[in-house]
Amino acid sequence: MRELVVLGTASQAPTRQRNHNGYVLRWDDEVILFDPGEGTQRQLLHTGVTATDLTRICVTHFHGDHCLGLPGTIQRLSLDRVPHPVAVHFPAGGAEYFARLRHATSFHETAELVVEPIEADGQRITVRGGTLEARRLRHSIETYGYRLVEPDGCRMLPERLSAYGIAGPAVGELLRVGHLDLAGRRVTRDEVSVTRPGQRFAFVMDTALCDAVYALAEDADLLVIESTFLESETALAAEAGHLTAAQAARVATESGVRKLVLTHFSQRYSDLRRFADEARRHFAGDLVIAEDLTTVPVPPRRVASAG
Template sequence: MAMRELVVLGTASQAPTRQRNHNGYLLRWDDEVLLFDPGEGSQRQMLHTGISATDLTRICVTHFHGDHCLGLPGIIQRLSLDRVPQPVAAHFPAGGAEYFARLRHASSFYETAELRPEPVDADGQRFATGVGTLEARRLRHPIETYGYRLIEPDGFRMLPEKLSEYGIAGPAVGELLRVGHLDVNGRRVTRDEVSASRPGQRFAFVMDTGLCDAVYALAELADLLVIESTFLDSEAALAAEVGHLTAAQAARVAAESGARRLVLTHFSQRYAEPRRFADEAREHFDGDLVIAEDLMTVQVPPRRVASAA
């Protein structure tokens, strides 16, 4: 059975706390397992989740500040230690290729796994995956930073009551799917007549950024939006100065972009009470709100309701 869920490894920002590890997010999406922004301690946090290095198919790094990448050496070496059989793609800002190379070979190890660097260029990029398109867009931060979103293609689902109405069953359904139409009792029945649209699902991952057009583009119609809310609105001026978002800003982005489930994370260590982020966000977003905690699992919402053809 296909599984689509986010597993949170860490939710701190620049400095970890006793309750919050550095960043780290695992996305299970059918046959793909994507690791986003592995900060320090990510390898150990993975042990608590039941997800191992052998599950990984892709690594995505938004930028090369330490809380988003210092877990890379351990993760990369673990791929070889566990002799991961599948190639693992690694996406990161092309301008930070030197940092990636240093982290990749931070210490001596016997490299057996195949890690495929696929850097993101300055204009952003799209990468084909087995489950859809992975898109990267440039964000607004003091260093080169990208957000990511995974977009599943739109599809369709067959309507049993319509198939029954036209007397289509068994192998004939397969033929209809292959050809797009079927002649039944002297009448041509098209696939559109017996199916409904099935909108593809979307996942968006937005870290370390000030407000910019790319934030809204990534968040547009996201079924699951994971977005930083480093500060509360009382520190909005500081957030703008250092290229971060407040909980209120993140919530407004979600509301204006039509996101369905909003996950706030990347909290400054200055705040001891996470409920303050929820209270602030609720003033602007009335959808499904999650305040991320370490080792939490968040399900991708069920598909949007499909319309009849």
């Protein structure tokens, strides 16, 4: 199962309809919680995602709307006696903030947290199902976006396997070894398969437009990106270190994104249809205006055609 579960879509302040940030990515065996803002525990209850499901927590930066749910989430891991280690990633420069949030109140800590700060732009972390990469964004404090990349695989072509008389256990051997010797002829894996492109997920929160935004978004199957402001507030967005819906949509188009999820909306806007209208002027692909407590599937795999 690969899908995004949206917990909250507000920015600096929540509204009656939008909770503070929070996003869960289900990626096969990995269940990653991104930017747990206030109210994360309650939002998780509404979605059916449990603390026991979580394998990893990623924090982009230490502004309150992106991290004030950490104390409750961490305590819940211990309350529920989560049996597996849970990795936590955050900007290394915010280690003091993380330590304060982790022990904000008294509790009996039984969960095993594996604390792995992001210490460098471009840092890569091996996860189940791919590689998690962090890129330094342009905001008022140290901020990182995250990108999950699955390695390319291969798709065997039944008609070509049949033409060479390859079947049964021989197919598995061909996959493992890369070739088979048949009746004096070597058949390579490349002759009977095509590349199966790995999937890519990108998560971009508070930032002004910068090269890292494009690097994270490049060829993403699913891009979750802040669009705090509309284009009419472009100057304010730049001053505050944020993006507009138009900027986010142009990034998606120029980066080859398949599905674009806009979120992190300023409380000044009550009608989010304006974000959709603005984004559609710049992005012709699959567009989602995120809503609290909804689920967004990762698009099906890209399939390379046989040459």
